[in-house]
Amino acid sequence: MDSRSLPVAATAALIFFSVIALSAGTAIVEHTFVVTQVTMTHLCKDTLVTVVNGQLPGPAIEVTEGDSIAVHVVNKSPFNLTIHWHGVRQLLNCWADGVPMITQRPILPDHNFTYRFDASGQEGTLWWHAHVPCLRATIHGILIIRPRHGAISYPFPKPHKEIPIIIGEWWDLEDLGQVDRHLRHYVADDYFKASTINAKLGDLYNCSGVVEEAYKLDLEPGKTYLLRVLNAALFSEYYLKIAGHKFIVVAGDANYVSPYTTDTIAIAPGQTFDALVVADASPGRYYMVAMPNQPPKPDYQSPVLPTRGVLQYSNGAGGNQPGDVPMSPEMPDNHNHMLSFYFHGNLTSLHHPRHLPVPKRIDERLFITLGLGSVCRQGQSCERGAESDEVIVVATMNNISYELPTVSRPLLEAHYQNPSNIDWLQELPDVPPRVFNFTDNSLIPTGPKEEQLEPTSKAALARRFRYGAVVDVVFQSTSMLQSESNPMHLHGHDMFVLAQGSGNYDMERDVAKYNLVNPPLVNTVLVPRLGWVAVRFIADNPGVWYMHCHFEFHQSMGMIALFIVEDGPTANTSLPSPPVDFLTYGDDNNLMPDEYYL
Template sequence: MTSRGVPVVPAVAAATAIIFFVLTAGQPTATAAIVEHTFIVSQVNMTRSCKETLVTVVNGQLPGPAIEVTEGNSLSVHVVNKSPYNITIHWHGVKQRLSCWADGVPMITQCPIRPNHNFTYRFDVAGQEGTLLWHAHVGCFRATLHGALIIRPRHGASSYPFPKPHMEIPMILGEWWDMDLAQLDRNMVDGDFLDNPTAMTINGQLGGPFDCSGIVKDGFVLDVETGMTYLLRLINAALFTEFYLKIAGHKFTVVASDANYVNPYTTDTIAIAPGETTDVLVVADAPPGKYYMVAVALQTPKPDQQLPFFMTSGTVQYRSHNNGTRGHHNVAPVVPDLPDQHDTMTTYYFHGNMTSLRHPRRPQVPVHADEHFFVTLSDGSICRHGHPSCKRSGSNESILVAAMNNVSFQLPV
């Protein structure tokens, strides 16, 4: 197996370009558009929390470029690895029917893309609608190598099983790490979980309230107009953190999760775990002004290991009816009443309210199961090199492993 794939398209066609053309091969009675992207993986210096950090990103962006396809399209992504690390890209949640080779899991479905090599992912995006994400699947690099993957219905927004929104906005929640992510991965393998992110982000921004000069900084700003409905495509790209998200003075109507429509329900708090996506409608029906959008990091209560308190914020800001510009510049934003960071019941009830919406173009879920499986998941550590005994808990003599039904995976040498 080799990491060198189909040659990359010329630079003039590349980085964020999307090329549509009719695919005539295959079924002569059907047509499918091909959506084509080029991802340049490289390292750039970015400043967050008043410190410059070398980070690995796609096309110089954090988050990386959003990919938008229509259900039934084919996707072709040329990945050019200009970083010093092995890289693969995983298309999180894509079912990969008849294209498991494109799933992007290193040493399982493909060899990693080595530095100064390239690889082309090609697969169909069929039978799914909604929001997913793409991210790196090597080490901890998904903390900075990630972006939205939006699958639109083939009959347009008018076929949404909910009121058509006036605007759609991808919102990616994440973690910012000052440290080298390759070292973070090595620490985790050795069982060292003492490292913590520096801050939390919304669409790559820390959210203030002040920048390094002490000037008030808004962070991510969502401009809205009174009476309009907005579809927020929420994505949690964090390594470890589950978030609670609230917007002061507003409610959410949950309409989809992980590219599956759900029966709509209304809540004032979103719970979203790492790798999860949630589509919500927000109506701009509050008195005109500025409102904080706040994400707080959830963690389990003691005696589990406790992390520092993390939160990040953005601003929902109503535009003026007169000239379309932002108004209320001198008005302090309204702050939401947030759940406690140890309140695990809120996420329990949030996810318990999700029920699948019957899709007219999908088969019904079978009522009776033919086979039953009992699956156990566990974490632990084993001695290196097959030794019968060793020191644990951060010792170089042991390695951290996860197991399914008491079977774990070891990377090939």
């Protein structure tokens, strides 16, 4: 597709999707995403919002396993952007992963680009979002892959309906890139104004006495509903509850799990969960509440901004009357991080034809600490401490903060042409440079002990893996200047979650806890607050892949590394050449690195 802009008439005609059937029973599903700015009004303020096809959330992509997908992105916004297909394996297709200046040049304003990828070997709920700083707050949507066996073949009772539940945030900023720019300089001036369910703020919010609209779901008594729950927020993990009902969690990150009954779903940014809800309560109206959690003091305390929608029974005698006050669930304390710890720890994989055995051989081991540090604004020496004007606070992996490389072409392109072209990337070390009590609460506030440990460095951080290597990674959250959890997302791969724990990881003690029988398989793993998680993955997808925290503040501050998987010995195990319509701008190298991203 020509990288220049489309005529206006053609752009209008392309706001559609189509399905082209193929002889083998699969199909090519096409969508056109026109990215524009529209005015939305909430909380008595008009805000210019960047969205796809004029809607928030953006259009759902619904396919059957084995289908091919083509998405034509027409950028009519003022921002450079790319789209990432979150959780899609992109096997031998790193070119379509959608990370600016890693896998492609960004799509400039008044330009267009087509993404092509397959929905093969995966079933369940994934999503798509802009992969430029903070724009994913409004440029996102759900991606549903249904089983191919028969009309509908789930390993659980067929639901009456499938309902997307997309948790997000409402920002009243017209330039969300401002949030990223502030975060990169540790200026904490920006915060969202409300939480949302399917872009509705809900009746906890009002302006001049006018209550905001809430998301509403009508239920038929006795029916079973499949909720496809997605956390598209930038800043918070959420607790989700429905008064008078329970969830049966059946999948996470497009991988089936053993059915797990709970009254609360804990979902971090980037994660998806599929959960059955049976409409078996007394006829009436019930609140569904999504509440962000956060670490307790001495961490910074952000405003608690929950949202709620309404589930209401139809055909229920004595229920569903307009004046009825819905029943509210009893919500947990927003500082109760152990609720999240136990929710994630109770998940196991379901025995299923797509269930993969856990590889027993281990080729490489990494121990990666996650936390904050600081770099001097000028020179090598400066006064430390988060309150110092001489430092910039950064987020780190093994005490190194990712820095945007100064490049004139995407790293994947350079790697494909000659792997030695990117030998200058700094290697992510196997272990952190210093060993200390990583979860010492006294390190959260600025003080003499913390100031000795916070100096760090910035670099374009990467780690190379030979094709087929089995890699064990232990992510250790730390208390350096904060005690947040960390939702770590690996592009192009799924990870077996072998174990998690509180406090500091101890290999001699904790390896015995590893679940090598039925661990959950995820693309985004939540590293618990002041704790650790052990994962294992197979480096079987050649390319340059992003590994990063899905909290936007941690990503903007540098909690990123590149995982580079080398080619295998055959054409079928090697990165293919770029697509013929791969996005290029000739010899246009006049953009500064930040401009590629913003």
